[in-house]
Amino acid sequence: xxxxxxxxxxxxxxxxxxxxxxxxxxxxxxGLPLLQLFLYAYAVNTSVYHIPTAxxxxxxxxxxxxxxxxxxxxxxxNATLQLENGAEVMTAIDKGQVRAGVIIPxxxxxxxxxxxxxxxxxxxxxxxxxxxxxxxxxxxxxxxYASHLATEQVQRKGxxxxxxxxxxxxxxxxxxxxxxxxxxxDIWFLLPGLAGLILQTLAVQQAAxxxxxxxxxxxxxxILITPTRPLELVLSKMIPLLALCLLTMGVVVGIGVFWFGxxxxxxxxxxxxxxxxxxxxxxxxxxxxxxxARTQKQAQQQALLTMMFGLLLGGMIYPRSAMPAIPxxxxxxxxxxxxxxxxxxxxxxxxxxxxxxxxMLALAIYTVVVxxxxxxxxxxxxx
Amino acid sequence: xxxxxxxxxxxxxxxxxxxxxxxxxxxxxxxxxPGETYGLIGPDGAGKSTATRVILGLLTRTAGESxxxxxxxxxxxxxxxxxxxxxxxxNVLPADLTVMENMRFxxxxxxxxxxxxxxxxxxxxxxxGLSNFTNRLAGRLSGGMKKKLALACSLIHEPQVVMxxxxxxxxxxxxxxxxxxxxxxLRAEKGLTIFVCTPYMDEAERCTQIGLLYGGKxxxxxxxxxxxxxxxxxxxxxxxxxxxxAQQRIxxxxxxxxxQTYGEKLHVFVDDVGARKAQIEMALAAEGIAHxxxxxxxxxxxxxxxxxxxxxxxxxGV
Numbered sequence: 288x289x290x291x292x293x294x295x296x297x298x299x300x301x302x303x304x305x306x307x308x309x310x311x312x313x314x315x316x317x318g319l320p321l322l323q324l325f326l327y328a329y330a331v332n333t334s335v336y337h338i339p340t341a342x343x344x345x346x347x348x349x350x351x352x353x354x355x356x357x358x359x360x361x362x363x364x365n366a367t368l369q370l371e372n373g374a375e376v377m378t379a380i381d382k383g384q385v386r387a388g389v390i391i392p393x394x395x396x397x398x399x400x401x402x403x404x405x406x407x408x409x410x411x412x413x414x415x416x417x418x419x420x421x422x423x424x425x426x427x428x429x430x431x432y433a434s435h436l437a438t439e440q441v442q443r444k445g446x447x448x449x450x451x452x453x454x455x456x457x458x459x460x461x462x463x464x465x466x467x468x469x470x471x472x473d474i475w476f477l478l479p480g481l482a483g484l485i486l487q488t489l490a491v492q493q494a495a496x497x498x499x500x501x502x503x504x505x506x507x508x509x510i511l512i513t514p515t516r517p518l519e520l521v522l523s524k525m526i527p528l529l530a531l532c533l534l535t536m537g538v539v540v541g542i543g544v545f546w547f548g549x550x551x552x553x554x555x556x557x558x559x560x561x562x563x564x565x566x567x568x569x570x571x572x573x574x575x576x577x578x579x580a581r582t583q584k585q586a587q588q589q590a591l592l593t594m595m596f597g598l599l600l601g602g603m604i605y606p607r608s609a610m611p612a613i614p615x616x617x618x619x620x621x622x623x624x625x626x627x628x629x630x631x632x633x634x635x636x637x638x639x640x641x642x643x644x645x646x647m648l649a650l651a652i653y654t655v656v657v658x659x660x661x662x663x664x665x666x667x668x669x670x
Numbered sequence: 671x672x673x674x675x676x677x678x679x680x681x682x683x684x685x686x687x688x689x690x691x692x693x694x695x696x697x698x699x700x701x702x703x704p705g706e707t708y709g710l711i712g713p714d715g716a717g718k719s720t721a722t723r724v725i726l727g728l729l730t731r732t733a734g735e736s737x738x739x740x741x742x743x744x745x746x747x748x749x750x751x752x753x754x755x756x757x758x759x760x761n762v763l764p765a766d767l768t769v770m771e772n773m774r775f776x777x778x779x780x781x782x783x784x785x786x787x788x789x790x791x792x793x794x795x796x797x798x799g800l801s802n803f804t805n806r807l808a809g810r811l812s813g814g815m816k817k818k819l820a821l822a823c824s825l826i827h828e829p830q831v832v833m834x835x836x837x838x839x840x841x842x843x844x845x846x847x848x849x850x851x852x853x854x855x856l857r858a859e860k861g862l863t864i865f866v867c868t869p870y871m872d873e874a875e876r877c878t879q880i881g882l883l884y885g886g887k888x889x890x891x892x893x894x895x896x897x898x899x900x901x902x903x904x905x906x907x908x909x910x911x912x913x914x915x916a917q918q919r920i921x922x923x924x925x926x927x928x929x930q931t932y933g934e935k936l937h938v939f940v941d942d943v944g945a946r947k948a949q950i951e952m953a954l955a956a957e958g959i960a961h962x963x964x965x966x967x968x969x970x971x972x973x974x975x976x977x978x979x980x981x982x983x984x985x986x987g988v
Contacts, residue, residue: 290781297778298779300774300775301775301778504762505758508762509758509823510779512758513776514748514751514781667747668730670685
C-alpha cells in the first residue's frame with residue numbers, strides 16, 4: 288500500500304474513533320436534522336385557512352348571501368364580523384380583529400345579471416401568508432361563483448338561446464391541474480428541498496468546525512509534524528463526516544417517506560449518488576471555511592451565513608426564477624441549489640439521469656474544486 | 671553540512687502584529703552534532719519555541735538558513751518530519767484517544783509497518799512506564815504521564831533527532847527527574863540527538879551543549895562548564911540582616927564585579943576572594959550591618975545565566 292494511503296487510513300481511523308467517542312456530538316448531528324425536519328413539517332404551513340374575515344353586505348340579497356357562503360365554504364375564510372362600511376373594516380383590521388374584509392356593494396344581484404359585479408376584498412398586508420392565501424382563494428371562489436351564475440343564466444334563458452350564445456356568456460375559465468402533487472400537500476413540496484437545506488447546514492457546519500477545532504486545541508501542531516500531506520488530512524476529515532451525513536440523509540428521507548408519506552417516485556440508486564455528491568461538495572465547502580477561520584466561532588458564523596443563503600437563495604422556498612441576477616449567482620455558489628433542483632426532479636417527478644445529469648456533473652466538479660482548494664489553502668505551518 | 675544533526679545560520683523570525691513587526695528570534699546560529707543533548711535555555715518569551723518551530727519548519731523563517739540532518743527546514747519539510755520526533759510545548763496529543771490509540775495513530779501516520787508496531791509499541795510503553803494504562807484516555811493522564819506518552823509517540827518511527835519544547839513544563843519534580851532519566855537512556859542506548867528547550871537551569875546542567883537565548887538572541891553557547899567559566903572572578907554568598915543597606919554599601923566597591931540577589935542572600939562576584947572578603951566584612955561592620963559568614967560557593971548555571979543576562983542588558987543600555 289502506498290504510504291499516502293497508509294497515512295490516510297491512520298488519519299481516518301483517528302477521526303472515526305473521535306467521532307464515535309463524542310456521544311453528545313453524535314446525538315447533535317443526528318438529532319438536529321430530525322428536529323429541523325419535524326419543525327418544518329409540522330410548524331411551517333404556508334397555506335392559511337380560516338382567515339377571520341369581516342363582511343360588509345350592502346346588497347343584502349340572495350346572491351350576495353350565496354357569495355359569502357361560497358367564501359366560507361372554501362374553508363379559507365371565517366365570517367367573524369358583520370360591518371356596515373369599508374371604514375369599519377379598516378378599523379377592524381387595524382385593531383387586529385380580522386385579517387380580511389369583503390365588501391359587497393349595493394345592487395350586487397342586479398350587477399351580476401348584467402355581468403359587471405364587483406366585490407372589494409381587503410387583506411391585511413402585514414401578514415404575507417394570509418395575503419397570498421386569501422388573494423388566491425378569493426379569486427378562485429369568485430371565478431367559480433361567476434361560472435356557476437353563468438351556467439344558471441344559460442339554463443334560465445332556456446334552450447332557445449343558441450348553444451353559441453350560451454358559450455359566449457360564460458366568463459373565461461381556467462382549469463388548473465397540479466402535477467405530481469394534486470392535493471398540494473406542503474410537505475411533499477418541502478421535503479426534497481428541505482433535505483438539502485438540512486444536510487447542507489449540517490455538513491458545512493461540522494466540516495467548518497473540524498479543522499479549526501484542532502487548531503484551537505493545539506493538537507494540529509503534533510499532526511503537522513508528521514509527514515501527513517494536506518490533501519490526506521482534508522480527506523480524512525471529510526470521509527467519516529460523509530458517511531455520517533449520508534446516514535442522516537437516509538434517516539431524513541426515510542422519515543419523509545414512511546412517516547409523512549411523501550411519495551418517492553424516482554430511483555433510489557440515482558438519488559444516493561446525487562446525495563453523495565451533494566454532501567461531499569458541502570463538506571468540501573465547510574473545510575474550505577475551516578482553513579480560513581481562525582476560531583471555531585468564525586467557522587460557526589460562516590456556516591450560519593451559508594445556511595441563511597441556502598434558505599433564501601437555494602430554491603427551497605423561494606423560486607430562483609424570480610430572483611435578480613446577483614442573488615441567483617450567489618445561489619449558484621451553493622451546492623444546495625443544484626441538489627434541490629435535482630432532488631425534486633428525482634424525488635417528486637421520478638424522472639431519470641437524463642434530466643439531472645447536469646446538476647450532478649456540476650456537483651461533482653464543485654466537489655473536486657473545493658476539496659483541492661481546501662487542500663491547497665491548508666496551512667502546513669503554524670503561522 | 672551533513673555531519674550536523676541540527677544547524678542554523680543567522681536565523682531570524684519576525685511576526686506581524688497590530689503594533690508592527692516583532693522580532694522573536696534574531697540572527698540565531700547554532701550547530702548540534704549527532705549524539706549531543708543540546709539545551710536551548712532561556713526565560714519565558716526568549717524565543718525558544720519560535721526558534722524550535724522555525725527549525726522544524728512549523729513556522730516560516732524571515733531570514734537565514736536552518737536544517738536538520740542536512741534537510742532544509744522550509745524546502746524539505748516532509749523529509750524532516752519522517753526523521754524527527756517532536757513534542758510541542760502544550761499538551762497536544764488528542765485527549766479523546768486512549769494511550770494505545772495515540773500510539774497506533776502516530777505509528778500509522780509515520781507508516782510504521784504492522785510487525786514493527788507489534789514489537790515497538792509495547793517496548794515504548796514499557797520504556798515510558800505506561801504499560802498499565804493502555805486503555806486510559808490521554809486527556810485523563812497526569813501531566814508527567816502525558817509527557818511520557820508524547821515522548822513514546824514521538825519515538826515510534828525511530829527518529830534520529832528529537833526536539834522537545836519545554837517537555838517538563840507543569841510536571842512535578844519526581845516526574846521531571848524520571849523524564850530526564852528516560853532521555854539519558856535514549857542518548858546512551860540509541861545515540862539519539864536530543865534538542866531540548868527549557869527555562870530550568872538544573873535541566874540545563876544535564877545537557878552536553880547549551881545555548882542561552884535571551885530576547886531572541888543567543889547570548890552564550892558552549893558546554894555547561896564553559897558557560898559557567900564565562901563568569902569573571904569568584905562568588906561569595908552571605909545573608910545580611912539589613913538587605914537593602916548591605917546591597918547599597920557593597921555596590922561599586924573596589925573589586926566587586928557584580929551583585930546578585932538570591933532570596934534573602936546576596937551573591938557577590940569578586941576578583942579575589944582573600945582580599946575582598948575582608949574588605950566587605952569591614953565595610954559591613956562599619957555600617958553596623960550584621961551578617962552571617964561570607965563563604966565562597968561554586969557558580970551554578972543559574973548565577974551564570976543571570977550574570978550573562980545582566981551583561982547583555984547593560985550592553986543594550988549603553
